[in-house]
Amino acid sequence: MSIRKSLIALSLVATALSAAAAGDSDIVQSVQLKDGTTMHHYKDGKMSMEGKNGNIVFMKEGMTMETTDGKTITMSGNEVARLYMQKKLENKK
Numbered sequence: 001m002s003i004r005k006s007l008i009a010l011s012l013v014a015t016a017l018s019a020a021a022a023g024d025s026d027i028v029q030s031v032q033l034k035d036g037t038t039m040h041h042y043k044d045g046k047m048s049m050e051g052k053n054g055n056i057v058f059m060k061e062g063m064t065m066e067t068t069d070g071k072t073i074t075m076s077g078n079e080v081a082r083l084y085m086q087k088k089l090e091n092k093k
Contacts, residue, residue, distance in 0.1 A: 025086050031073065034066040039073060046077030056083050 029041040036052040049057040059065075063075045 027086075032068045033073075034068055037065075039065060039075075040079075040083065042079065042082070046079050046082075047075055048077075048079035048083035049075075050083065054087075056080055056087070 026042045026044070027040045028043050031039045031041065033039055037057055038050045040048045040050065042048070047059075049059045051057045058080055059075050059078055061075050061078055065073050065075065067073060
């Protein structure tokens with residue numbers, strides 16, 4: 001097989017793998033908060049925040065948030081880049 005065909009095959013495999021990864025968001029739970037934002041909880045225990053309008057919100061680790069039903073959640077991690085890439089990949093579909 002020529003180098004050119006190998007590179008084409010490799011790029012097709014990489015594209016397929018990235019598409020498969022985009023389909024698995026790792027979000028196990030999304031919780032509505034009292035202020036209208038949404039907290040996304042990932043499989044690895046880290047979290048990200050999304051504003052009322054779908055914009056990504058920066059939240060300091062350790063900050064407490066109140067859910068719509070009055071429970072309190074403490075921010076673990078701040079997966080801004082993770083949520084950004086997830087949203088970017090979802091918009092390409």
